[in-house]
Amino acid sequence: MExxxxxxxxxxxxxxxxxxxxxxxxxxxVKIHECYTPYPVHGLDDxxxxxxxxxxxxxxxxxxxxxxxxxxxxxxxxxxxxPMIIGGKDxxxxxSFIPVVFEVTVLLSALGMVAxxxxxxxxKPYAKPVTFDIRSTDDKHVMAIDLAKNxxxxxxxxxxxxxxxxxxxxxxxF
Amino acid sequence: MEVTSPVREVLVTGNKxxxxxxxxxxxxxxxxxxxxxxxxxxxxxxxxxxxxxxxxITLWDGIxxxxxxxxxxxxxxxxxxxxxxxxxxxxxxxxxxxxxxRQKWRTSINRAAEAMTIFAVICALxxxxxxxxRPWLSFYWFVPIPNTWGSLWVNFHSPLLWDFxxxxxxxxxxxxxxxxxxxxxxxxxxxxxxxxxSKAIYGALSFGWDGAAKTWQRYETVSLVLAGxxxxxxxxxxxxxxxxxxxxxxxxxxxTIFPPYFVAGAIFSGFxxxxxxxxxxxxxxxxxxxxxxxxxxLMNIIIMxxxxxxxxxxxxxxxxxxxxxxxxxxxxxxxxxTGPYWxxxxxxxxxxxxxxxxxxxxxxxxxxxxxxxxxxxxxIGMWFERFVIIVTSLHRDYLPSxxxxxxxxxxxxxxxxxxxxxxxxxxxxxxxxxxxxxxxxIKSVLKSSSGEIENKK
Numbered sequence: 001m002e003x004x005x006x007x008x009x010x011x012x013x014x015x016x017x018x019x020x021x022x023x024x025x026x027x028x029x030v031k032i033h034e035c036y037t038p039y040p041v042h043g044l045d046d047x048x049x050x051x052x053x054x055x056x057x058x059x060x061x062x063x064x065x066x067x068x069x070x071x072x073x074x075x076x077x078x079x080x081x082x083p084m085i086i087g088g089k090d091x092x093x094x095x096s097f098i099p100v101v102f103e104v105t106v107l108l109s110a111l112g113m114v115a116x117x118x119x120x121x122x123x124k125p126y127a128k129p130v131t132f133d134i135r136s137t138d139d140k141h142v143m144a145i146d147l148a149k150n151x152x153x154x155x156x157x158x159x160x161x162x163x164x165x166x167x168x169x170x171x172x173x174f
Numbered sequence: 175m176e177v178t179s180p181v182r183e184v185l186v187t188g189n190k191x192x193x194x195x196x197x198x199x200x201x202x203x204x205x206x207x208x209x210x211x212x213x214x215x216x217x218x219x220x221x222x223x224x225x226x227x228x229x230x231i232t233l234w235d236g237i238x239x240x241x242x243x244x245x246x247x248x249x250x251x252x253x254x255x256x257x258x259x260x261x262x263x264x265x266x267x268x269x270x271x272x273x274x275x276r277q278k279w280r281t282s283i284n285r286a287a288e289a290m291t292i293f294a295v296i297c298a299l300x301x302x303x304x305x306x307x308r309p310w311l312s313f314y315w316f317v318p319i320p321n322t323w324g325s326l327w328v329n330f331h332s333p334l335l336w337d338f339x340x341x342x343x344x345x346x347x348x349x350x351x352x353x354x355x356x357x358x359x360x361x362x363x364x365x366x367x368x369x370x371x372s373k374a375i376y377g378a379l380s381f382g383w384d385g386a387a388k389t390w391q392r393y394e395t396v397s398l399v400l401a402g403x404x405x406x407x408x409x410x411x412x413x414x415x416x417x418x419x420x421x422x423x424x425x426x427x428x429x430t431i432f433p434p435y436f437v438a439g440a441i442f443s444g445f446x447x448x449x450x451x452x453x454x455x456x457x458x459x460x461x462x463x464x465x466x467x468x469x470x471x472l473m474n475i476i477i478m479x480x481x482x483x484x485x486x487x488x489x490x491x492x493x494x495x496x497x498x499x500x501x502x503x504x505x506x507x508x509x510x511x512t513g514p515y516w517x518x519x520x521x522x523x524x525x526x527x528x529x530x531x532x533x534x535x536x537x538x539x540x541x542x543x544x545x546x547x548x549x550x551x552x553x554i555g556m557w558f559e560r561f562v563i564i565v566t567s568l569h570r571d572y573l574p575s576x577x578x579x580x581x582x583x584x585x586x587x588x589x590x591x592x593x594x595x596x597x598x599x600x601x602x603x604x605x606x607x608x609x610x611x612x613x614x615x616i617k618s619v620l621k622s623s624s625g626e627i628e629n630k631k
C-alpha cells in the first residue's frame with residue numbers, strides 16, 4: 001500500500017449490524033475500501049458487491065491438466081518407451097491407469113488452486129498484514145473507508161458510520 | 175440468520191463471546207508448557223527413542239531381524255501400515271464430507287482430527303518404506319523418475335504403486351487443507367502475541383492474513399472445492415489399500431467386498447482414535463464448552479454405524495465363502511475362525527462387531543469413561559482385523575509342507591512402539607503450539623448455535 005493514505009475506520013460488534021451498515025453506507029454513495037472480519041460473514045461479499053470467486057475454474061483447469069499429464073506419462077512409459085507385458089494386460093491398459101490418473105488429477109487440482117489462492121490474495125510467509133484494527137482477528141468487525149476516494153468529509157462519514165451502528169470510529173494513516 | 179432448529183442442541187455452551195473463544199484456545203498456545211504435558215511428551219519421546227533402536231537395527235541389519243519367514247512375508251509391518259492409514263481417515267472425513275453435508279458440529283473437532291490424520295499417515299508411510307529393505311533406493315520403485323536402467327519405469331499396473339500415489343496425494347491434500355484452515359487462526363495468535371519471537375513465527379505462519387472480506391470469500395470457495403476433492407479422495411485411499419489384497423489370488427483376500435468394507439473399517443477406527451485423543455485433550459485443556467457430550471454422542475453414533483457395516487461385511491465374507499463353493503476360500507475362513515489363529519479372529523469379532531453395539535444405549539454413548547474405553551477397544555479390534563486378514567491367509571500356503579506360524583521379534587514390536595512414539599510426539603507438539611480448535615469456524619457458528627441465543631428464545 002502506498003504511504004500517505006487516510007482511512008476512516010468503523011468498528012462493529014455484530015455481524016448483522018455490519019451487514020445492514022454496509023448496505024446503508026453503500027446506498028448513500030460511499031465507496032467502502034474493505035471489511036475485515038474475524039470469521040467468514042455470510043452475505044458480506046454480496047453486500048459489498050463482490051463477484052463470485054472464479055477460483056473454482058482455476059481448480060478445474062489444473063485438474064484437467066493433471067488428468068492429461070497422468071495419461072500421457074503412463075502411455076509414454078508403459079506403451080512407448082519400455083513396453084512390457086504384465087499380467088497379460090495390454091501395454092496401454094486404460095483401466096489400470098485410472099487410479100493414478102484420479103490421484104494426479106486431485107493432487108494437481110488442489111495444489112494449483114491453493115497456489116492460485118495464495119498468489120491472488122497476496123498470502124506469503126513474509127507478507128505484512130494490513131491491520132486497520134488489531135481486534136479484527138479476535139472479536140471485532142472492521143470497515144475501512146478510503147477518504148481520498150470519497151467526496152464526503154471526515155465528519156460526514158463519521159456520523160454516517162455512527163448512524164449505521166459502529167461502536168467506535170477511528171482514523172488511520174498508512 | 176439467527177434461526178436455529180429447536181430440536182438441535184447448541185454446539186457451544188457456556189455463553190461464550192467471540193473474545194472468549196480466542197482466549198480459551200490461544201491461552202494454551204501462549205502459556206508455558208505444564209508439567210502434565212511435559213510428562214506426556216517425555217513418555218512419547220521415550221517410546222520414540224526405544225523404538226528407534228529397533229528401527230536402526232532393522233535399517234542396519236535388514237528386515238531379517240523381523241519374524242517373517244518364507245510363507246509369511248507380510249505381517250506386522252503391513253498390519254501396522256493398514257491400521258495407521260485407517261486411523262488417518264477420520265480427519266479428512268470430518269473436515270470434507272461433513273463440510274459438504276453442512277454438519278456444523280464438525281467445527282469443534284475438525285482441527286485436531288485433521289492433525290491426527292496427517293500424523294497417522296506419516297506413521298503409515300514409515301512401514302512400506304522400511305519394508306523395502308533399502309529405503310534409500312525406494313524412490314526408484316515408487317516414483318517414475320528416469321534412471322540408469324533404461325529407463326526402467328515403475329509398474330503402473332500394480333496396486334502397490336497405485337497405493338503410493340493414493341497415500342502421498344492424500345497426505346499432501348490433507349496437509350494443504352489443514353494448513354489453509356490454520357492460517358486465520360495463526361493470524362489471531364499473531365495479533366495477540368506479546369513477545370517478539372512468537373510474533374515473528376506466527377506472523378510467518380499466518381502468511382499476512384488480514385481477514386479481508388474478499389479473502390474470506392476466496393477462502394470459503396477454496397475450502398468447499400478442497401472438500402469436494404477430498405471426499406472422493408478419502409474413499410479412494412482405503413479402496414486402493416484394499417486392492418493391494420483384493421487384486422491378488424490368495425484365498426481370503428480375493429474378494430470384491432474389500433473396498434467398501436475397508437473404507438467403513440477405516441472410518442470406524444479413525445473416529446475411535448479421534449475420540450481417544452479428544453477426550454484427553456478436552457479434559458486437559460478444559461474444552462468442555464466446545465466439545466460437548468453432544469459431539470461425543472454424534473461421533474459414537476458414527477462408530478456404531480460403521481462398526482455395524484464392518485460386522486455385515488465379516489458375515490458377508492463368510493457367506494460368500496460358503497456360497498461360492500470354492501474349497502480354498504471355504505478353508506481360509508474356517509481356518510480363521512477355528513484354526514491356530516482363532517483367538518485373533520474372535521478378538522476382532524468381539525472388539526469390532528459386538529462392542530460398538532453397546533452404543534445403542536444412550537447411557538453408554540453419552541458416558542465419557544465408556545466412550546474412552548470403547549474407543550481403545552475398537553482400535554485394538556481393528557489392529558486384529560488387519561492381522562487376521564494378512565497372517566491367517568498367508569500362513570496356510572498351498573503346500574502343507576510350507577505351512578507356518580508367525581511370531582514377532584522384539585524388532586517388530588519395537589518399530590510398532592516407534593510409530594506410537596512418533597504419533598504422540600507429533601500430536602502433543604501440535605496440541606501445545608497450534609490452536610487445537612478452529613477458532614474462526616467456531617466463531618462463525620457461535621451466533622446461530624450458542625447458549626446466548628438459546629437464552630433469548
